[in-house]
Amino acid sequence: MNTCIRVQEADFDLSTEVAALRGDDACVGAVVSFVGLVRDTNLGDGVSSMFLEHYPGMTEKALEQIVTQAQQRWDILGARVVHRVGELAPGDQIVLVAVSSLHRGEAFAACEFIMDYLKTQAPFWKREDTPQGARWVDARESDDQAAQRWESK
């Protein structure tokens, strides 16, 4: 299994990541990727910048566990997770999840699963700067529900 997990301040390039995920494996018939971006508004307020904090050590471990679970559930050939930390601006890329498989179904499902679990299990926290000052983003119940969907499947 071609796995790569990175937590970094630097930006990433989608094409480069997908090329690395595919490698020279001609078995790969499908690649699904998700890229999360910083929005310029949240809860009705303008967001001028964002800071992403994480728990070094646990973050990588949590992401590895999530990818392992995806691998156990679906027949996938590879997975990459790149998550940025530190100062980010609206429009910046925050996260990449990319999964390869023989056929599209496994890659679509595993990519969504990894993203849903990342949202509720990986120790990252967002602080955003708005005209009213800096505030820590509250977790959304819809994210918990998205992750819970997989438990009954």
Place this chain on the structure above:
Amino acid sequence: MSIRILYFAGLREKLGLNEESVSLPEGLGTLGELKAWLCANGREALAETPNLRFAVNQNMARETDPVLDGDEVAFFPPVTGG
């Protein structure tokens, strides 16, 4: 019993503390009891954090999970990455 405690995000800011090493009295068995002891010893912000989350040795944990000598315990608000 001596453990290392880490705090993150809004909780870290409220406490003004990233981490600390604490010597605990005998008889503290679970994360919930550790939290109660810390609240009673100046870290009230732990009680004021809604849906407080726990990790022990870098794995998500529950209030009823045990705390052992030498553990790395982390307290933080619900995660918001992605």
